[in-house]
Amino acid sequence: MGLMIKKYVIFIIMIMNVTILSADTITLEDGIFVGEKAKTVDSELKVAVGDKAPDFSLTTIDGKAISLNDYKGEKNVAISFVPAAWTPVCSGQWPGYNIVQDIFDEYNTILLGITVDNIPTLYAWTKAMGEIWFPVLSDFYPHGEVADRYGVLRSDGVSERALFIIDKKGIIRYIDVHDINVRPPLETLIAELKKVENKK
Amino acid sequence: MLKKSEGIICVLMCFIISNCASRGNTPLQIENVHNEFSNVKLMQPLSDAVRYLGLEKGAAFSLSDIDADIIIVQIFSMYCPKCQSDAENVNEFYRLINEEELSIKMVGIGFANSDFEVAIFKKKFNISFPLFPDPYGDAARELQAYSTPYFLVAKKTDDGTFEAIYTKEDKMGRPRSFLKTVLLKAKE
Numbered sequence: 001m002g003l004m005i006k007k008y009v010i011f012i013i014m015i016m017n018v019t020i021l022s023a024d025t026i027t028l029e030d031g032i033f034v035g036e037k038a039k040t041v042d043s044e045l046k047v048a049v050g051d052k053a054p055d056f057s058l059t060t061i062d063g064k065a066i067s068l069n070d071y072k073g074e075k076n077v078a079i080s081f082v083p084a085a086w087t088p089v090c091s092g093q094w095p096g097y098n099i100v101q102d103i104f105d106e107y108n109t110i111l112l113g114i115t116v117d118n119i120p121t122l123y124a125w126t127k128a129m130g131e132i133w134f135p136v137l138s139d140f141y142p143h144g145e146v147a148d149r150y151g152v153l154r155s156d157g158v159s160e161r162a163l164f165i166i167d168k169k170g171i172i173r174y175i176d177v178h179d180i181n182v183r184p185p186l187e188t189l190i191a192e193l194k195k196v197e198n199k200k
Numbered sequence: 201m202l203k204k205s206e207g208i209i210c211v212l213m214c215f216i217i218s219n220c221a222s223r224g225n226t227p228l229q230i231e232n233v234h235n236e237f238s239n240v241k242l243m244q245p246l247s248d249a250v251r252y253l254g255l256e257k258g259a260a261f262s263l264s265d266i267d268a269d270i271i272i273v274q275i276f277s278m279y280c281p282k283c284q285s286d287a288e289n290v291n292e293f294y295r296l297i298n299e300e301e302l303s304i305k306m307v308g309i310g311f312a313n314s315d316f317e318v319a320i321f322k323k324k325f326n327i328s329f330p331l332f333p334d335p336y337g338d339a340a341r342e343l344q345a346y347s348t349p350y351f352l353v354a355k356k357t358d359d360g361t362f363e364a365i366y367t368k369e370d371k372m373g374r375p376r377s378f379l380k381t382v383l384l385k386a387k388e
Contacts, residue, residue, distance in 0.1 A: 029282065095284065
């Protein structure tokens with residue numbers, strides 16, 4: 001009797017192990033939170049094309065401090081503000097930028113990804129995308145301070161889906177505060193980078 | 201202590217159960233897919249794709265115009281990490297189907313992707329089979345694809361129409377395994 005029970009216990013333990021091992025880890029797609037459609041734009045820009053870009057210093061998911069002025073004289077900067085980690089459009093936007101590093105390099109541009117999420121959230125989200133080549137910065141605390149400085153902080157505390165291109169002199173050359181529910185077309189961003197670098 | 205034979209049976213049962221627990225295979229969403237294939241209009245392909253798909257030169261074509269015994273449609277997105285990481289498998293699968301006796305043709309449709317974005321994906325992952333943009337998601341909706349990646353396999357019937365024989369709402373995974381599934385379903 002004792003041997004029978006032992007056999008069944010071992011069998012049940014093996015089944016439990018298999019069940020645990022068979023469970024897929026949460027992928028990016030599994031973790032997406034689908035909320036309601038949001039108001040297209042819910043902020044007022046505080047900067048314009050031609051302005052000096054407000055400097056900022058934020059921490060990356062790797063724990064490094066990055067300032068906008070770090071790139072002055074060296075590279076153009078494309079800032080991609082996205083509203084929130086683990087949401088549908090955002091989770092599609094950055095993985096797309098992740099496979100076109102060569103294009104950003106061609107136009108001598110560093111891409112900075114910024115959200116108001118905290119670092120652990122951003123870390124988990126971007127890890128689910130794979131290896132991200134561009135710095136991902138948290139604008140969590142003071143909450144949305146950088147987004148607010150640019151005028152892209154929404155009333156609900158997330159940022160707009162906004163793109164800024166800043167040239168090597170630190171001047172804003174392009175602004176797109178996009179419909180928050182829609183992914184901005186990549187070709188438009190690339191075309192603007194080309195203009196900034198004066199390439200044909 | 202378990203006998204050796206009992207231990208082997210336990211291990212085998214665990215493998216069977218773990219395979220059953222894995223997800224990816226989905227029940228067929230649509231069967232007679234010929235109408236859907238006829239409704240999916242894709243832009244004129246380049247000349248090498250025209251030859252590959254057995255099309256007449258001209259403007260837009262429908263999936264149902266493709267000259268093949270079996271058509272594999274991949275719904276992908278340039279922005280989809282799973283599609284990106286699965287590209288190598290899909291490329292290998294394309295290589296394998298070209299060695300088969302049956303005429304198996306493959307196309308990719310970029311869900312909510314522009315021509316530019318599809319070209320980026322094609323170049324980045326060195327995709328050899330024809331890819332087409334689906335900027336408004338019309339084709340994907342017609343084929344009842346609600347996420348990417350998504351694979352639909354259809355077989356040409358005796359009356360020349362297409363019937364769906366397999367769909368998968370996930371990465372392709374192992375190419376040989378996927379091919380085996382396709383060939384098995386084609387024989388059913």
